Amino acid sequence: MKTKIFILAAMSFSMVGFAQKTEIKAAEKALKGGDAASAKSSLEAAAGSISGADAKLQAQYYYLRGKVYTDLAKKGDDTAFETAISSFQKADEVEKSSGKVKYGKLITQELSALAGEMVNSAVEDNKDKKFKEAGEKLYMSYKLSPRDTIYLYYAASSAVNGGNYEQALTYYNELKEVGYDGGGIEYKATNVATGEQEVMDKVQRDLMVKSGTYKDPVDEKAPSKKAEIVKNMALIYTQLGQDDKALNAYKEARASNPKDVNLILNEANLHYKLGDKEKFKALMAEAATVAPDNPDLHYNIGVINMEQGNLEEAREAYRRALEINPGYTNAQLNLSTTYVNEGNGLIDEMNALGNSRADIARYDELKQQKDDLFQEGANVLEEALKTNPDNQGILTQLKNIYGAMGDNENFMRLKKLLGE
Template sequence: MRNKKNNYKHYYKYIFEMKTNIIILSAMFCSVVGFSQKSEIKTADRALKSGDATAAKAALESASSLIAGADERMQAQYYLLKGKAYSELAKKGEADAFDVAISSLRKVGEIEKASGKAKYTEEANEKLSTMTVDLVNSAVEDNNNEKFKEGAEKLYLGYQLSPKDTVYLYYAASSAVNGGHFEQALEYYNELKELNYDGSGIVYKATNVETGEVEEMDKTQRELMVKSGAYKDPIDEKTPSKTTEIVKNVALIYTQLGQDDKALDAYKDARAKDPKDVNLILNEANLYYKMGDKEQFKSLMAEAAQVAPDNPDLFYNIGVINMEQGNIEEARAAYKRAIEINPGYVNAQLNLSTTYVNEGNSLIDEMNSLGNSKKDIARYDELKEQKDSLFRDGAIILEDAIKETPDNQGILTQLKNIYGALGDNENFMRVKKLLGE
């Protein structure tokens, strides 16, 4: 019996010693892990201070697998340094670095809010604020390099970081449109609509006394500069609302995506806000033409002409649309009206002339298909006279045009080509001389 008691005693002693060893080993392991994490974090901090974000990133990656087991203070410091490192890498063009930086810096606030101890949150928030500027600058560079999708995404991130700056969301949509990323742009535009984004504002300007140039600046700066005497003639200019533009772009995108019914709904919304916008009327008219509703097309064209009867650009656009749709007589009437309003409207003159040249060229296929029979020869001569007559009509328009703009290279070049096609060598050489050739 005594031996059994002794055996139990030895057994419990063994178990106790084993547990003690495990506890000691665990403590030693935690101590080693904690020391390793602290070492890597210090290395990352030093690297950042010396401007080596890549080395900081490497050090932080070494600590990443164990950071979840660290205390809240160390976790917050880790994510702060990670945010700062990736922010620097983002400015150097590393892909997706902005996303990592933002999520890491936001994590700092989440950790410290949960722990109730805010040591690094303020610094993280300050870094997020400066990152907004970095994002916008990087987006501008992307757009300059025609990386429109990347630019749009960065501008959207900038908006998410600073939701009060809704203009970033507007520019994100514009960037997406420029790159042809219509579905992405549509998401941004619809978000702007939900926010009732207006986009209007006031631009503060004043004239630089020394240079005489009008410059933009913020209101406070302008007041100080005017008081100093360096600037004069302060002007407040109200920038127009972008609401109509947004709805119009939404409609155009739906048209581009082949969602015509949604496009028509968007045009209705846009025109309800600005019924006198002739460009909206023209775009809606064009959509109806595309959908095969020629009566509605004509009705809207007439409405546009009534809205702005003395606007040469409107009639020029009406001419362009009709020309694209093959409505030659309507196109000519519109171009003539544009020229009547503005006798020096070069593009209208060129296009009006082109309608006659194109009509003449359309006869050439039939001319080339004719044979050598007496009937075919007679038909050929008839078509040639029609073609040449149309070419001469086109030339007359341009001859009238150079009375208004005698040095316009576009008009002179087209006129020279017409005379060349007519075989009119005398006028061909005359115009060629006017071109300085």
């Protein structure tokens, strides 16, 4: 009786193994026929008992599963990429554990090709503004090919573009940990099908050009991206309200790139946000020495000085901005405003005077100073109108100045120009 039970068990085990082989063969046949969906169904039928199969059959199963899901991914199923990768890796693990390697080189080739497929898919995702998906695919590509740290860099960029800041920080921190620089030579070629220029490693680029699918190979020297990475991390920390971490990131970035004007400006803006206007002012002045021909720098220096009541310093900054860019409308308006503000500052003193002869004399003196300042403000804008005669902001501010001066003739002239 015991012997019969043993034979039944053996036969049952044999039947299960036979069923697995049948399903795997059916999956192979379906895949060869281009029917990945049917191949997937056949493999799912064998999945429940595959862990009890021998190493050879398990390796065959997982390798085939990797190919099936690769085919599904190529046909648009983005969720299939991860399953394809894990399947190939499982096949490799099973073979190495058993000591019998059949698919080793094939698995390496499949994973390498899969990394390329995911990069291409990520490019399309970025074009379609599917930044989260693009970042995840680029990160998986990097994990498959860790030497290609450029994929991790692009994964972080996609995460930033999609507003996935926490994920971007994870990628940027990983870039820092592996010492990514991003400098050196970038090997580029133009994809004949899309017309887009793409970056590849040199061997791949040369092979693609030779095949005719790419053209116009270019070798370009790429600057280090370390400062950019730390800057982006600082911007993300700022976005997340982690200002202390942002300041530390700027400090680190500027230590190796003290003349990077964008780093200086971003740090300055953070200090401004935190209410440290003196530090903002100092950094803006530093930036102006690094990039003396940048009109925006001088304009912003003017703004902060004007806010702090340093009108002469503000005027100097606005004039410098206008020397560089004579048509800088905001600089013209603000330069005019410095004179108006100074003139308005005299009104309180005028109103506080009494009716004595001395007070009347002082009133007349202050009024003349006020009118002279208003006239200076008007002169700035009259000059601006010569090159920008239809600017509504300039016309409106000039009209208001003449109205405050009691210059009815010019006031009516400006009203007419404004179409009022």
